[in-house]
Amino acid sequence: MSPEPVLAVTDLDVHYRRRQGRLHALRGVSLSVAPGETVGVIGETGSGKSTLARAVVGLVRPSAGRITVAGAEVTAFRARQWRALRRRGIVQYVFQDPLRSLDPDLTVEESLAEPLLIQGRPRREAVERVRAYLARVRLDEELLSRLPGELSGGQRQRVTIARALVTEPRVVILDEPVSALDAANRVKALELLTSLRDAGTALVFISHDLGSVAGVADRIAVLYRGEIVEDGPARAVVNTPRHAYTRLLVGSAPTLRSARADRASRRRLRALLRTEEGIRHDV
Ligand SMILES: Nc1ncnc2c1ncn2[C@@H]1O[C@H](COP(=O)(O)OP(=O)(O)OP(=O)(O)O)[C@@H](O)[C@H]1O
Numbered sequence: 380m381s382p383e384p385v386l387a388v389t390d391l392d393v394h395y396r397r398r399q400g401r402l403h404a405l406r407g408v409s410l411s412v413a414p415g416e417t418v419g420v421i422g423e424t425g426s427g428k429s430t431l432a433r434a435v436v437g438l439v440r441p442s443a444g445r446i447t448v449a450g451a452e453v454t455a456f457r458a459r460q461w462r463a464l465r466r467r468g469i470v471q472y473v474f475q476d477p478l479r480s481l482d483p484d485l486t487v488e489e490s491l492a493e494p495l496l497i498q499g500r501p502r503r504e505a506v507e508r509v510r511a512y513l514a515r516v517r518l519d520e521e522l523l524s525r526l527p528g529e530l531s532g533g534q535r536q537r538v539t540i541a542r543a544l545v546t547e548p549r550v551v552i553l554d555e556p557v558s559a560l561d562a563a564n565r566v567k568a569l570e571l572l573t574s575l576r577d578a579g580t581a582l583v584f585i586s587h588d589l590g591s592v593a594g595v596a597d598r599i600a601v602l603y604r605g606e607i608v609e610d611g612p613a614r615a616v617v618n619t620p621r622h623a624y625t626r627l628l629v630g631s632a633p634t635l636r637s638a639r640a641d642r643a644s645r646r647r648l649r650a651l652l653r654t655e656e657g658i659r660h661d662v
Pocket of ligand 1: 395396402404422424425427429430431587
């Protein structure tokens with residue numbers, strides 16, 4: 380029997396109200412993540428990736444569907460209940476833009492210690508843990524007294540990752556988490572994340588770049604215009620993509636071994652994708 384998912388989204392719909400009318404940003408999205416599993420959610424800009432991430436941490440209210448986190452039905456949670464859930468540190472979200480995740484008036488030490496103190500841990504234990512996690516993301520202790528505005532983009536992103544992980548959450552949603560890091564630090568951050576996965580934390584990597592998650596994800600879900608058009612084991616999605624849009628993503632990810640689609644077939648796929656027919660019938 381497969382373990383109970385730590386995160387389950389069923390038939391999720393999200394609408395945004397805009398001046399030009401309502402936008403149907405997510406359509407019937409279902410996604411399930413098991414403990415210790417790493418899932419990649421891939422899609423081009425505007426496909427709804429951040430909307431999905433924000434919905435599962437209660438920052439966007441769905442118009443239909445269900446969300447369960449660690450076995451608890453949270454769909455109808457009010458803002459106060461979502462805040463309490465986030466504070467318990469069970470589900471954490473690393474934003475695309477680290478400046479949005481860090482309070483500009485808190486030092487690095489205060490930012491990292493805050494979720495631990497909210498969990499009720501003694502200050503001494505919190506301080507020790509903060510130092511341990513700072514070292515795990517390869518940041519020097521001298522940064523502890525700095526404000527986010529006094530850090531480089533890469534340092535800020537590592538502080539954000541450390542802050543999300545310090546509570547040892549059950550699920551971490553990472554929205555383009557390593558894009559601000561250089562190659563060496565990206566490898567370190569990924570190592571840290573995979574060590575958490577080995578300890579049972581589920582990871583959801585969100586990215587527009589299939590190549591950047593193909594090597595770390597167990598499963599890949601492909602989001603296209605607000606719908607999941609493919610969801611399967613990472614290797615199968617990369618080597619034998621079933622949907623036309625996934626084939627286009629594979630073909631345009633130069634780091635993937637199977638990216639051999641020639642220009643002509645890519646053009647053909649693009650043309651097909653422009654028509655609803657191509658999407659519906661999957662070439
Ligand atoms: N607060 C909002 N109000 C209105 N429309 C929004 C809002 N947030 C996102 N959208 C729209 O919803 C759609 C999905 O946006 P979303 O940010 O989820 O896409 P994304 O796949 O994360 O894109 P990117 O890779 O560029 O971050 C887009 O058309 C976007 O313009």
